[in-house]
Every structure is written in structure tokens, then in C-alpha cells.
Amino acid sequence: METEVVEDIVIVGAGIAGLTTSVGLHRLGIRSLVLESSDNLRVTGFAMNTWENGWKALDAVGVGDLLRQQHIQVNGNVTTSLVTGDQTSVTSFNATGKQHIEVRCVKRKLMLEALANELPSGTIRYKSKVVAIQESGFYKIAHLADGTTIKTKVLIGCDGVNSVVAKWLGFKKASFTGRYEIRGCAEFKTNHGFEPRFMQFLGKGFRVGAVPCDERAIYWFFTWTPISQDKELEENPAKLKQYVVKKLEKMPSDVKYFIEKTEADDFLPAPLRYRHPWELMLGNISKGNVCVAGDALHPMTPDIGQSGCCALEDGVVLARCLSEGFSKEPGTHIKEKDQYIRIEESLKKYARERRWRSIDVSFTSYMVGSIQQAESQLISFLRDKVLATFLANLYFKKSAYDCGTLNSS
Ligand SMILES: Cc1cc2nc3c(=O)[nH]c(=O)nc-3n(C[C@H](O)[C@H](O)[C@H](O)COP(=O)(O)OP(=O)(O)OC[C@H]3O[C@@H](n4cnc5c(N)ncnc54)[C@H](O)[C@@H]3O)c2cc1C
Numbered sequence: 298m299e300t301e302v303v304e305d306i307v308i309v310g311a312g313i314a315g316l317t318t319s320v321g322l323h324r325l326g327i328r329s330l331v332l333e334s335s336d337n338l339r340v341t342g343f344a345m346n347t348w349e350n351g352w353k354a355l356d357a358v359g360v361g362d363l364l365r366q367q368h369i370q371v372n373g374n375v376t377t378s379l380v381t382g383d384q385t386s387v388t389s390f391n392a393t394g395k396q397h398i399e400v401r402c403v404k405r406k407l408m409l410e411a412l413a414n415e416l417p418s419g420t421i422r423y424k425s426k427v428v429a430i431q432e433s434g435f436y437k438i439a440h441l442a443d444g445t446t447i448k449t450k451v452l453i454g455c456d457g458v459n460s461v462v463a464k465w466l467g468f469k470k471a472s473f474t475g476r477y478e479i480r481g482c483a484e485f486k487t488n489h490g491f492e493p494r495f496m497q498f499l500g501k502g503f504r505v506g507a508v509p510c511d512e513r514a515i516y517w518f519f520t521w522t523p524i525s526q527d528k529e530l531e532e533n534p535a536k537l538k539q540y541v542v543k544k545l546e547k548m549p550s551d552v553k554y555f556i557e558k559t560e561a562d563d564f565l566p567a568p569l570r571y572r573h574p575w576e577l578m579l580g581n582i583s584k585g586n587v588c589v590a591g592d593a594l595h596p597m598t599p600d601i602g603q604s605g606c607c608a609l610e611d612g613v614v615l616a617r618c619l620s621e622g623f624s625k626e627p628g629t630h631i632k633e634k635d636q637y638i639r640i641e642e643s644l645k646k647y648a649r650e651r652r653w654r655s656i657d658v659s660f661t662s663y664m665v666g667s668i669q670q671a672e673s674q675l676i677s678f679l680r681d682k683v684l685a686t687f688l689a690n691l692y693f694k695k696s697a698y699d700c701g702t703l704n705s706s
Pocket residue numbers: 309310311312313314315332333334335338339342344345346347425426427428455456457458459460461478479480567569590591592593599601602603604605606607608
């Protein structure tokens with residue numbers, strides 16, 4: 298008779314959160330299987346600002362230095378109001394003393410590849426979409442779209458904003474903010490010559506930003522709230538491009554140039570979703586031997602560029618906690634029930650560590666986005682004249698977090 302294969306750990310989703318968790322576990326000598334619905338690493342959105350806390354997590358799993366070599370360090374943030382034309386805040390990231398932070402805009406493809414390349418071959422199983430989860434004593438069974446089933450001691454949902462695992466844990470569908478973001482990347486044949494700065498422009502009801510990733514590539518984004526007349530724009534990239542370019546009339550022409558240079562077909566708006574703080578406060582981040590990480594746990598708006606960085610933190614903390622659930626004296630045998638209890642405790646510990654961090658960062662991001670993108674004249678005035686430095690400092694505050702190393706002591 299054939300013995301049934303039981304995986305120790307199954308991670309659903311080979312995005313930032315899933316791969317960081319898997320690499321962290323691998324470094325700690327624990328094997329995991331990553332199930333990815335796409336037929337390759339799925340790259341959406343070109344690049345992401347990676348702040349100090351993200352670099353600490355990347356270092357913890359051992360891929361920080363490789364990515365540093367591929368991306369330039371951003372030396373500051375300049376915010377300009379397109380309403381008044383004034384620079385509302387200028388912040389240096391290289392200043393000596395408390396405000397020295399590392400920020401680089403990392404190409405997503407390179408980040409995913411750097412993580413995936415650290416895993417033993419066969420760790421990621423592509424074309425494996427999880428459609429249902431079933432209880433089976435001390436185990437869980439993941440049902441895949443192709444009819445396959447996989448039995449596991451631990452099931453981790455890193456399956457993004459529409460997570461099936463989060464749904465199984467009782468979380469509601471992430472809420473829509475009413476806002477969208479378009480992202481693009483302008484690639485140059487030679488050095489673009491731009492200062493390595495994060496440039497932000499705040500308009501009436503929209504926010505636009507640009508930052509170099511390296512000497513040849515500049516990442517840009519445009520975030521706005523469509524009004525009812527704009528509905529048709531969502532389905533018409535050419536009209537959407539015209540709409541965006543028109544909004545940017547007051548922007549310096551050299552920055553506007555690479556948005557204009559982007560092909561109309563690439564003007565694809567991404568809806569911005571988030572989880573309410575009370576759901577994060579009361580929801581089950583873990584239940585028995587199941588938990589969620591990354592966007593599956595804390596989908597949030599991109600306004601302080603922290604969601605992906607928090608997904609990296611989740612991966613390090615989760616790998617560290619889970620390794621305690623698998624540690625045992627060499628040569629000893631652990632009963633199924635005892636192992637289940639240890640795993641459950643380790644996931645509860647992870648949930649305790651991540652709950653308040655997730656609430657804090659996602660609430661701050663939502664609040665910053667609402668102020669930065671304000672339509673009202675009063676809030677725009679306060680944003681540009683009173684709150685500019687406060688808002689710029691929030692980027693520092695939320696990135697000043699250390700998720701620690703993979704080892705508990
Ligand atoms: C417009 C925008 C701009 C952003 N900018 C930044 C930024 O500057 N800085 C930053 O830190 N963050 C940023 N973010 C957030 C960042 O992109 C996400 O937080 C990050 O990608 C989350 O990683 P993840 O691994 O949790 O989820 P994902 O990246 O969504 O990965 C989930 C993976 O799971 C797979 N999957 C899904 N369902 C299943 C299933 N049922 N079975 C198997 N596989 C499945 C998917 O194919 C995917 O590969 C931004 C987000 C948006 C929308």
C-alpha cells in the first residue's frame with residue numbers, strides 16, 4: 298500500500314510574503330512547499346519603494362546585498378503642491394543622526410527572483426491554484442483547481458488581497474477605498490540623469506510620484522479617485538492617459554516626460570483596497586495550524602509605501618515563530634497531537650507580534666492617503682501649509698521598525 302505524503306508546511310502564493318517565509322524557513326533548516334496559481338513568478342506593478350524596515354527583513358533572509366547592488370539609494374523626498382506650485386517639504390534620507398534611513402525603489406521582478414533563487418529546486422509548484430481548504434484531524438487538505446489534494450501539517454495563506462485562506466479564517470473581502478492607482482516604469486537606453494530622489498506632487502484629488510530604481514529606470518505612479526463621469530476611463534486606456542497627462546499640466550516637464558512616454562496600453566488602473574482596523578483587531582490571524590501573511594492579512598493603501606515592506610517583515614517573524622513549532626530534541630519522536638499544539642502556539646505567537654503592527658501601518662497609510670489626495674480646499678490648505686512636515690515624518694516613523702533576525706535569541 299502506498300503511504301500518503303504529508304507536507305510539513307504548505308504556503309499558498311509565491312509573492313513577496315510567501316517567498317520570504319519560505320526562504321526564512323529554509324535558512325532555519327525547515328522545508329516548505331509553495332503553491333503558486335500562475336505558471337511563473339507573477340510580477341505586478343513594476344517596482345516598489347522599499348524602506349529601512351524592508352531592508353532589515355531582506356537582510357534577515359540573506360538577499361539584501363544582492364538587491365542593493367541592483368538599485369540606487371534614494372537620498373530624499375521632495376513634495377510639491379500642484380495647487381500652489383510650492384515645495385511643501387524636503388526631507389533628506391542621508392542626514393546624519395536619527396533620520397538616516399535606507400530607501401531604494403526595487404524592481405519587483407528582481408526581488409521575487411532573488412528570493413526564489415535561494416530556494417531548493419521543487420520548492421515552488423506553479424499552476425497550483427488553491428480553491429478550497431478541508432480539515433482532516435491534525436492536518437489540513439488544500440484542494441487545487443486541477444483536482445489535486447495536498448495534505449499538510451501547516452497551511453499559510455500568502456495569497457494576496459483576494460486570499461482564500463483569509464476567507465477560510467473568517468476575514469471579509471478587503472474593502473475598496475474608491476481610489477485607483479496607475480503604475481508605470483520608463484526604461485532609458487542610457488543614464489537618465491535624474492537625482493536619486495523620491496518626487497511627489499499633490500494635486501486637487503490626486504497624487505503623483507516618481508523615483509529612480511537604477512540609472513536607467515524610473516518608476517512612477519498616479520493615484521486618484523474617479524468621479525462618476527470618469528467611469529468610462531477605467532475601461533479606455535487611451536482616454537485615461539489623456540486624462541492623466543491633462544492633470545499634470547503644472548508638473549515640471551522633465552518629470553512629466555516619462556509619464557507621457559509610457560504606452561497608453563500600460564495605463565491600467567489598480568483598485569486600492571484595505572482592511573478595516575477593527576477587522577484586524579478582532580479577526581483570526583491564525584486558527585489552529587492555519588495563518589495568513591502579507592496582503593492576505595493586511596491589504597492596505599500604498600500611500601506610505603509600506604504594505605510590501607510589512608509583507609517582508611511578516612515572512613521573517615513567521616519563519617522565526619514557526620521554527621519553534623518544529624524544533625525537537627534530535628532522535629525524539631513527537632506525537633501528532635503534541636506537534637499540532639506546538640504549531641498552534643507558534644502561530645499564535647506570530648499573530649500577537651503582527652496584529653498591532655498591521656493595524657498601525659495600514660491605518661496610517663489610509664489616513665495619509667486621504668489627506669494627500671484631498672479634494673477639499675480646507676484640507677488641501679492644511680496639507681500644504683501645516684501638515685506637510687508631519688506627513689513626511691510619518692514615512693520615517695513607520696519605517697523605523699526592526700522585525701529582528703530569524704533566530705529567536
Ligand atoms: C498600486 C500599488 C502600489 C504599491 N506600492 C508599494 C510600495 O511602494 N512599497 C511597498 O512596500 N508596497 C507597495 N505596494 C504593496 C505591495 O505590492 C503588496 O503589499 C505586496 O505585493 C504583497 O505581497 P504578497 O506576497 O502578500 O501578495 P501578492 O504580491 O499579491 O502575491 C500573492 C501571490 O499569491 C498567488 N495566489 C493568489 N491566490 C492564489 C491561490 N488561490 N492559489 C495559489 N496562489 C495564489 C498570486 O498569483 C501571487 O503570486 C503597492 C500596492 C499597490 C496596489
